[in-house]
Amino acid sequence: MTLQHYLVISAILFTLGIFAVLTRRNAISILMGIELILNSCNLNFAAFSRFMTPSEDISGQIIAIFGIVLAAAEAAVFLAIILAIYREFGSIRPDEVDTLKG
């Protein structure tokens, strides 16, 4: 197993996440895409920590843990916002929520 294995997996996850965010017309699906992206990042942290630093240094893992915590916070807020939007607009399709349209 080389570092590049992990990086490739992570890159695929990232791309899929981006793809989901770009194409899915459902806010919850977008959230899932974002989770994929965050996971790919965390995976990178762990991988770099393993391969690029001395083995007893596990700072990368801690950053990954922070990342997970952030993901949790983000998910909570995201869902709250989705709920609020749903109440307001009766829909969670992002293309229907365009108050900011110029």
Added chain:
Amino acid sequence: MDFTLTNFIFYGFALMTVGSALLVVTVRNIVHAAFSLMVTLFGVAGLYVFLQADFLAATQVIVYVGGILVLILFGVMMTSGRLEMRIHIERGQLLLGGVVALALLTLLLTVIANTPAWKNLTDDGTELPPTTEKIGELILNGPFLLPFEVVSVLLLVALIGAALISRKEVRD
């Protein structure tokens, strides 16, 4: 490259992760997508194990699978009411998104392949003692104390904020 058991399991996890992620972004049924995501998260947790990150793997399972995924399902149920909600996708957007995503992937892969510092770094296979204790030391008694506290406050704020936003009656 030799197909040892370890290697075999690794590729298994890798395939599981990537495949289920593909499902997440392609299936039309949102509930199915959510379950595929669960598989992906498990797969990543497995990969963490390969990276000697046992605590991280456990956290991944507990927080993601136990927390976030459940949250997502709740969200699905509260906003659609029906379990079989189909995800709307447009052709044009699919195409454009696909192009951008592919371009991005190509880019990333090129970078990965061409960065000299990352080449030929193989896993030396050293076994680490369980990392839990060390992580505890680092977080509660080491350089990560302040970030840890900040992140705790952030989490608190996010939860209170989420509760406030999703309340039925928002003042004004």
Added chain:
Amino acid sequence: MVVPLISIILLCPLAAFAIFGLLGLANRRFPRQDYLSTAAMLIALACSFLLLREVVPSPEAHTVDWLSLGGVTFSMGFYLDSVTVIMLIVVTLVSSLVHIFSMGYMHGDPRYPRFFAYLSLFSFSMLFLVVSDNLLGIYIGWELVGLCSYLLIGFWFEKDSAANACKKAFLTTRVGDVGMFIGMMMLFKQFKTLSLYGDGIFTRITNPEYFTADATGIVWLSIAGVLIFCGAIGKSAQMPLHTWLPDAMEGPTPVSALIHAATMVAAGVYLTARMFPILTETSSLVIAYVGGITALVAATIAIVRFDIKRVLAYSTISQLGYMMLAIGAGSYVAGLFHLTTHAFFKALLFLGSGSVIHAFHAMHAHAHDDEHDHEHADSEEHILGSEIPPDQDMRNMGGLRHKMPITFVTMLIATLSISGVPFIFSGFWSKDAILGGVLGRAMEWNSAHHYILFGMALCAAGITAFYMFRLIFMTFFGEPRNQEMHDMAHESPKSMTVPLLILAFLSLPVVNILWFNEAYVKPPPQPHLHAPQHAYIAPDGNTGGKGYAVSLFGVSEAVAAEEEGGHSTDGTHADDGHHGHGPAHTIAMVLSIIVAGLGIFLSWLFYHRRTLSAESVATTCRPLYNLFWHKYYFDEFYDGVLVTLTVWKARLFAQFDGSVVDGIVNGVGFVTRDLLAAFTGAFDNRVVDGIVNRVAQVTWAVGGRIRRIQTGAIQTYLFVVLAGIVLLILIFRAL
């Protein structure tokens, strides 16, 4: 002793005003502001008399640094010489008497306390001006008296005429002040100081490090001198900035007496006298001619006025012209002597007229009360700028000498004095000194056309006698012309008559000679006043290092001494003086007595015996009469230039009463306000602002197009961002 005394003199009136101002802020009043102010003035008067003894041995300046910069220091301070003391006494004395007079005259006015507070502020400012040892201090006092004049002319500001007059006075004098300020800037650039004494301008002017008296230097100094004199033109109402003074009669009569006759307007003369050491031949000539023309022209205008206060106002302008003429001609002492005597007898005349007006006004107030303002609003005369309130119209008076004996007698004394009736009246001596000085100067110049100056002065003297007696005859002699008003008239209360009596006493020469003399501690006044008082610029063109006139006393003595020591021509100066002045004095005296007698005689014929009819003369000399009545048409001339442009606005111009520069002031005001200002205003709105708005519009329009990109769909945004990132990376990798 000097500094504390002067401080007391200055602080007393200031404190009286400050008390009023501070209490006023809390809407309270000192119970008797009138007593307070008067007491302050009396203390100042007492201190001024104490100073008489302090001064003479060595005039000195007492200064403190007022404003110190890195390289330059402006100091403030007192300078005390005999002239200062004379002015101090004149100001405090007249001011005290006017304070007392006002207690009677202003009694019952709703703003009675405020009047006294203003008077106090004025006294402070005037005294500050007088004792200042530097141009900056003089300028400060100068503007402050202008403010007081503004406040007091506009004291009855409900009257539109008063509101206009006070603004006009302030603005007109400010035009002159700007000239003065430019002069100060010139002097400051050259001499690096604005102090006059000590190591000031008067010392540095002889120092080649600062000033060389070559041809350019003399031209430069002349310009500076004339510019400083501009201030005096404004403040002392000389031609062509004299038009504000007659209008200033809108103020209460005691104010006219104090500010617009005795003290403030004389500040211009005082300033010119102070600047004596830097005057060159050219600037002296300018001053002399301005003074001479003013004296003559104002006197002729006064002949045909019917408003008792306007007659006196024009008379004041004329007399101030006299003083300027004297200073310009080098008769420094004569000019100041006339300033002093004039202060007393002109204050007396104004207060006397105030007494008459008061007598009429009391009755008038009962009869008409509110209609006062509307009465004249539309009258023909109003447009001509000579609106006359009935209580000031001499055509309503007559035969008052029995009704108001004290007023009559005191005013008669003043009139005799101003007319130059010989020997027992002070005006004779001072006026004669001026005439003698001017004639002497003309002889010295030995150039025919400078005799014109003497001619103008002599004519003015005759005319003065004529119109002053016209005033006396019309007011106090003959039959009452308006029986109703005559019946109501009465002698004024003691608070008013006592100051009249004191001033009448002061108009006697004995008194003046006594103290004027004592202040000098010099030979007796008469020969002194007629002696050569000027060591002149040599008439033979030998102007080398002394292109300036030198006075006899004050610090300039030092200059004179230096000159005598340094130049071989000093003997010639003395000779010139004696040759020029001996006969000049005699001739001038004889002539002046003759013209004064002639004037009085004519006046008697016209207005008392009525052997000659003023009306018929007016008819026969219609053009001349019109010339005087319309104040030399200057006003009409200037108005006319603009009226061709804006005939329809004639009434607007008529609002301002006008004579010569009224037209200019209005014209400038009009051009700037209605044309230039409107134009700049429009330019500002249309062009400058327009450019700004145009830029905004373009931005707006472009924004309108661009905003369509903003779909509001977050996925689009993300798409653009990612595509952009990918592109950027590709581009930069390609490079």
Added chain:
Amino acid sequence: MLLSLMIFIPLLGMVAVLLLPRESEELVKRVTLLFTLIPLALAVYLFISYDRSTAGTQYVTNVPWIDAFNIQYHVGIDGLSVTLLLLTALLGPICVIASWRNIEKGIKAYMALFLLLETGMLGFFAALDLFLFYVFFELTLLPMYFLIGVWGGPRREYAAIKFFLYTLFGSVLMLVAMIAVYLNSNIVNGVAEGARTFDIPTLITLAATQGHALANSDFQVWVFVGFFIGFAVKVPIFPFHTWLPDAHVEAPTAISVILAGILLKMGTYGLVRINMAMFPQGLDHFTDGIGFWGNSLALLGFINIVYGSFCALAQTDFKKLVAYSSIGHMGFVILGLAARNDSGITGAILQMFNHGVISAMLFLLVGVLYDRAHHREINGFGGLGTRMPIYTGITTLAFMASLGLPGLSGFVGEALSLLGAYERFKFLTILSTIGIVVGAAYFLWTLQRVFLGTLNPKYEALPEINGREILTLVPLGILTIVLGVWPNFAIDMFRESVTNLIDVLNAI
């Protein structure tokens, strides 16, 4: 430390105000007042304890802030800044008191923004790091925009946006110039060495060093122009002034006071602190009296004086009149600075301070009248002198001070500026004296139309100025008189600084 305390206490006050419940308006006002009074006390302390005998900066705090660009949190005061700090701190509580009754909506937000504004202003005058200077400069912009745009008159949005865009336009040029200075700050004889810096005192030294890129005269001229335009908008100088009347007319009274009293001074302060001290050769190019460019700065001053005065004469809106008169008076500052000698610069600085005091008084007075009559049309009044004697008295004092009556502070600054300018620009200075007459004309004309004559029957019941309003005016009135009678009181503070500045200017 003291200085930083003073700068950030209003910010603390803002936080405190935001934490208060929105219903308790009285409390909000009192807290705001308290948090503006503390800086005032500190400013007075600084003013008293400032060592007048040296030109160096005092009360310096210098700690690294953003290491990557060598940006420091560097604050300190010299004589010029301490004078303006005092003015700012003085106007703070006065404006709070002036806003006590006439801000009807959102008093909490208003006060919070006001405190933020005060921090920006205080910081600006104390900053000694170019970057910090810029940050504070921009920091004043934001609250000002909202204060005008939310609490202003009928055309408030227009005015606020105009103000914002104008200033932003200027500050962009300033930013460019600033970056140019930064990038050149380590180039000596064409070779880059050492670290770049934003530190103003260091830059001033570098700009005077032979062979340093900053000392190149062409470079100085261009950078001078960049900074100049940035500050010119604030002053405002002739072609950049049209935001001022609009902003003034629409802004609420207290904000007009701040605008005229402090914000305009930020422009002239910047000119002295940056343009003159840092780019003496650039300054020389525009003030050496040779040719068009050599007279250009004085010409701008002259135009400001005459143009502003004439425009003021044409106004019938009381507030607009005062606004245009500000333009005229700031012209004297420019003229004095262009003279760059003792009397010119001292006069200009005095004029800055005095104009801050006097125009604050004028705007407060206009506000008093507006609160009662609900309009500002000069011709719509008449004869108020009989009805409101105290108000008339104070207005007369302010007018007289503004038109330059000796004995009041306006005169000293004006006279010194002119005296100084005459030594270098004779002709322009003589022409500028027109401004003195026109200034007197419009103020006296206004005085006549509003206060003299017969009382307009509409205003027979107009109430007299009340105690609170008098309280805001009295300190300013006292300052006006004190500085008029004893100008050394202020000049003592910055005499050494000015001498020092002139030495720098003469060194080239």
